[in-house]
Amino acid sequence: MSSYPVNHETVREWIRQSQSGDESARERMVESNIRLVWSVVQRFQNRGYDQDDLFQIGAIGLLKAVDKFDLSYNVRFSTYAVPMIIGEIQRFLRDDGSVKVSRSIKELAIKVKRAKEALSSQLGRLPSVNEIAAHLDVTPDDVLLSQEASRAPSSIHETVYENEGDPITLLDQLSADNGGWFHQIAIKEALLTLEQRDRKIIFLRYYMDCTQSEVAEKLGISQVQVSRIEKRVLLSIRHWMEEAQEA
């Protein structure tokens, strides 16, 4: 990149020559300001445009600045040129830029969903955000944003009814035979497969309705331990039941 510091007076001389029709002076002005244009173009990264294209547009802004710069004012050329370059690029971007985010995000969200599915089967596991971004050739930011952005304000508001009295659990509310997460019978069978302490914990928790702390006290262990064991056991019961169902 040929870009070098040029002294103030030389710049003014080149502008004068350029404005009176000297093409080579005009070219020299462009050459010596390449860095300037690039540093503006950089700021428009990630807008889905080719950097070289933006550079061309920026260079047009620069030329306009050369042509319009008023030598009778005592400002530096760069001070005048930077806004012209930015303005030129912004004008170029404006049409596309005025699309609402919600719309473009929706389109990307669909692509992300497809990529997610394709990569999952290809990799045999869920892909990472970066893998999806690489696959679609977009930034990880965009992948994230497409997953959750543009939340339109909701239209209707509902009245909240206050109910006095004891809180009712869902279990109470769901009528019929629902006694927890499990079929009563299946769980009995599953329980038989457990170690004694584990079985006891489940028994106390789900048949005797004890809290985790109560169980902890009864068994002389901490509540956190109860919680851990319970989690592990529930998982193993679920697996057991799934297998039982498949069999």
Added chain:
Amino acid sequence: MNNSLTCTFKSISENEALARMIAASFAAAYDPTIGELSDIKTVVSEAVTNAIIHGYSGAENHEVYMKMSMVERVLTIEVRDSGKGILEVEKAMEPLYTSRPDMERSGMGFTIMDHFMDGVEVVSEPGKGTTVTMTKQLTSVQAECH
């Protein structure tokens, strides 16, 4: 690389999505799987929703505090409100327990947090507020494809 982030936002329901998004952005730098990311978003949603609807009973002029930190790929998320607090934490954490069946809550929030994270700790003082702290070890992408 370890990192930390704290933020504070208004107790309006719109911020449930914002909190999810912030959490996802914070975690994204560690290249989590989409599954981990979705777990993280879900538990943040649960904790922040609880702060808003239970802690502050839906009043919008309060603040919810969230802190995230990552140390050696262990993610810690803390969600705090200065709301009404929980009288019996144990009971509140039971699956299907809800104090607001009238609002069609299902009482699954804490259970979901428990399942999706490696650890969940709830500290609450009636009249003072509630702090939920959750941790999760992220898998490393390499570790998976041995």
Added chain:
Amino acid sequence: MNNSLTCTFKSISENEALARMIAASFAAAYDPTIGELSDIKTVVSEAVTNAIIHGYSGAENHEVYMKMSMVERVLTIEVRDSGKGILEVEKAMEPLYTSRPDMERSGMGFTIMDHFMDGVEVVSEPGKGTTVTMTKQLTSVQAECH
């Protein structure tokens, strides 16, 4: 709907992207145009990068504070550091002025903030830190479907 969000994060360069994402998520709820969203991300990036590389000279153990608020579709973003401050704010804001040509900075940060936002205010005290406050009126939803 008005909203506000404050956050604090470590002065590591990874958080430039995080800050951008947070700002984008905050603004996205107001359905900005793509151009507006890019502008917002860019200026947050500029201000946070300045705080990290100039304010804290790249030291990673400090904190950057960011506050966003939205009132009647006017977005205000404040980025603050407690770093070394700016001696001559006027001069610093001139296009192409940089104190770090050695780092290949181009001195364009403030100029970009100025152009992408409706207003930029810089308050700084040497030795104390710098606060950059920027505002932008988002286009209204109706304005585009004429």
Added chain:
Amino acid sequence: MACKVEAEIKGNILLLRMEGELDHHEVESIRSELTQLMDKNEIKHLVLNLSNLEFMDSSGLGLILGRYKSIQKAGGNVVLCSASPQVKRLFEMSGMFRILMVELSEERAFSRLGAVQ
């Protein structure tokens, strides 16, 4: 992303296709619309297509359970015909599969309910 709900009524069956993110914020506004819709059209059965629902938390569970209760009172059924793994996991965790019927497509859900009617 906001939650979009597409409703389709066939006889006394209401089909809901949900899209986006179903959290507490979204549920608040959807619920009242939904109850109105169901009352006005004397809905007996509900078919849920959640294949495009990207996110759901316990608020969504509450919404579905709430509708389930009123459907159940009317002697109807709630049929799930599609959901993402994330949503399925929540259903599993909360025991929802015990009260929901599961079918592979909207068509099959309809024909099954037709048979039940």
